Amino acid sequence: MELSGKNIIGNRLSAEGLITFQAENPATMGKLQPAFYEASEKEVWAAIELAAIAFSSYRKKSGEEKAVFLEAIADEIMALGDPLIERCMAETGLPEARLRNERGRTVGQLRLFAGYLRDGSWVDARIDTADPSRTPPKVDIRSMQRPLGPVGVFGASNFPLAFSVAGGDTTSALAAGCPVVFKAHPAHPGTCEMVGRAIMEAARKTGMPEGTFSMVHGKSTAVGLAIVRHNLIKAIGFTGSYRGGKAIFDVANSRPVPIPVYAEMGSTNPVFILPEAMKERKENIARDLAASVTLGVGQFCTNPGLVFYQPDEENNFPTLLSTNLKTGAAGVMLTSYIQEAYRAGVEKLAATPGVQTVLKGEATTGGCYAPAYLFLTNADTFLNDTALEEEVFGPSTLAVNVDTRSQLLRAARQLGGHLTATVHATERDMDDYQDLLEILEQKAGRVIINGYPTGVEVTHAMVHGGPFPATTDSRTTSVGTDAIRRFTRPVCYQNFPQRLLPEELQDENPRGIWRLLNGQWTK
């Protein structure tokens, strides 16, 4: 596929704007061809208006039809072949093996949702039948989840495939029955174009209405804001920084008609190492934790950036962790912007009173290289400086030496919202620290025992979410099949004749789905 640099507005490529920009190879700082056209406001509106028109028919597509569409997207992405991986490597600096895995995850996700749609029970069909003999007569009431309308999706820089054009937000919105207007990430616009055109092709082949998917480019915030502010957009999916997500949330809430914003804004993902686990396997924990901190040059929303530990007699855990962190070479970050933010973040930490720099990575030049950092502080310092909980996006972590059990619990209680919280514990530790687990369950979307937060399984039970500021909506997940519920609302049909009901609610249950019939789950 030859890259056009153009926006995808329904079935056509469009380049009406005057501003262009180029992607940059973060390993070499070299500009990549071609230039990409930032969408004009008119183009953004055209995409949204097409989406609104598409919605009137796309919302009625059956689960089977939408499943075929999602599978076609997966096929088209695979058909892009190696050029997709190559372009993506050039734009992101991410290694080939990682991107092949990520592509697998992306198409796997599309297929998982296809299966979920075929099963069909996700619509939460509920039927309460009439009882004419009651006084007053009880009417027939049926409800199910229905799509919200056109959704604006903002891709993340750090997963150029799995959280980007055909990522979890797009997939779950399309699965729900919502057209998507995608805001391409300016850090990997070529990757976006390739995947975007794959979706366009899949939509064409499976007969989806024009406008079911559009994609607009933009380096300025104007393009994104035009999406968030448009009255035909009914929800927003976002993965990125706190600053970006919170700004979108505020704009969305100040609209004449506010809309839900699902912004996943990352977190520091606290890890707690309990006393007996420390004693029994600190070498392994230090090794595996270091690997988790530096994985993907620390560029994961689930990167463990805070480690609470109670020192054993040797008190050498920071040394062990530092040794393991040091072994990795400095990696290439996704963009110079992210590299800059990382540099500022570690400099701020290094300058914080009471924070000791245990490992200070070597400065490198010639590309967006970022080395690992390890900082150390004590519980008192942590408890008195809430800024220490803030995310530093990159391969850095802050170890907090905690002397007593009660200090540990205090630190846990003081935490804000996080995507994950992790505990390393022996059986005895778990008995001794049940209250810690209870606190963490209130702070995070996912609690992990004896594991590492990086690596988010795409599955039915996954919760990739958490209380604010990890996300703007703790009631949802952006990974896993339950993500579909972000883009639906319940609609109730009272006294409808059978033929006018959606199939999911008809007496005969032609779709064969699970339904709550007069309070009992039946099929």
Next chain:
Amino acid sequence: MELSGKNIIGNRLSAEGLITFQAENPATMGKLQPAFYEASEKEVWAAIELAAIAFSSYRKKSGEEKAVFLEAIADEIMALGDPLIERCMAETGLPEARLRNERGRTVGQLRLFAGYLRDGSWVDARIDTADPSRTPPKVDIRSMQRPLGPVGVFGASNFPLAFSVAGGDTTSALAAGCPVVFKAHPAHPGTCEMVGRAIMEAARKTGMPEGTFSMVHGKSTAVGLAIVRHNLIKAIGFTGSYRGGKAIFDVANSRPVPIPVYAEMGSTNPVFILPEAMKERKENIARDLAASVTLGVGQFCTNPGLVFYQPDEENNFPTLLSTNLKTGAAGVMLTSYIQEAYRAGVEKLAATPGVQTVLKGEATTGGCYAPAYLFLTNADTFLNDTALEEEVFGPSTLAVNVDTRSQLLRAARQLGGHLTATVHATERDMDDYQDLLEILEQKAGRVIINGYPTGVEVTHAMVHGGPFPATTDSRTTSVGTDAIRRFTRPVCYQNFPQRLLPEELQDENPRGIWRLLNGQWTK
């Protein structure tokens, strides 16, 4: 029960504030004894802090324990006997039969939720088991819905029992495992105290932690805002006016940590009368619609305030409707404030160019009496004046004469969000107007065929909600068992030993609930 006029702070009655107010009998305008003490900021905070402490144990109560608590509340309310009905009649002007029904609905609702908790499947338990043979190994992931934390609830004036102290919001929050800090409605503080103390008594008898329920009085907005702003409050339930709900929504979103607000703000509930139905049974429709408009002096969130009709040859539908509306005597409204707002609303409609006053109720004095009004306009006027869609809370309705099918569809498309939308249609009308039904499904939480919107069944499938401005969160319902999901979020447990998992997620399924196990619903 002798009324104390005090706030309920956990297990004690408290009156530390300096401001007092009295309820008023809207039929006589007479003040009712005793005086009620507006809660001081300290008292509000004390209630919230107790709720936060209570949450640490209340959140772990089993479905059975919470069910017993809810049933005990129902029993205590019934044990209040006739004095509750009498006080409520005096404070609201609502007739005895209506309040007895509403009490039945209130205790029925508590018992419905008790059953839902005993069933237990509502927690949406999901299990994806480990696969150590996969590369990389797949970890064990389990998730379920868990309570958010202390919830602030604002009662409505128009349902002093079913949408007040022990109403749908309180019941669903308590069912979810969330303590409730209730803001009593100043229009019926005595009713609130009686029911509040019934909950206090039920909590004591069933061993619920102190602070699981508190109730504060206040006539000023300060008391409510102190609840919404407090960082330990995790969600808000509200039923009332657009002004009140939107103000709370804005404050909640501007907190350092924003929280979800479930504000049900009412709507105009459009009714469409299609041509053949008009021809065949306009007399019946006019009669029953008039009854729906005037039911409870029009003080329902689901009151039909907009009627679109295509005139038949006789073109006498407004006359028929007017005749039926005229037969009812002027009823007593809940408060002088509501009466004033109604008067202002009908005066504004009467003064709107292009709007004809078909029925102008007789002015009455000596109490909050409000007569029925009927206004008439045409499609052009309606389409060019969005203010005509605004709710006038009371027994008034605006008939819109629509000449053509395309005008009707245009009017439907232009509508904002409503709680309900109703269509009167014959089989043939339904065939001819399928597109109307599809539009209305996108505008309302509940679509009704050949019925009337007033009368909201408390059941599993009910959706009492709808797109903004009907509510601030279209993804939820405030009536029916699904209301519980407003106060929960999913939590994911990775690699947890069996004994540390909630019972709902243990392999043995000791609770016997439906669960999504590796993508299959099983029990």
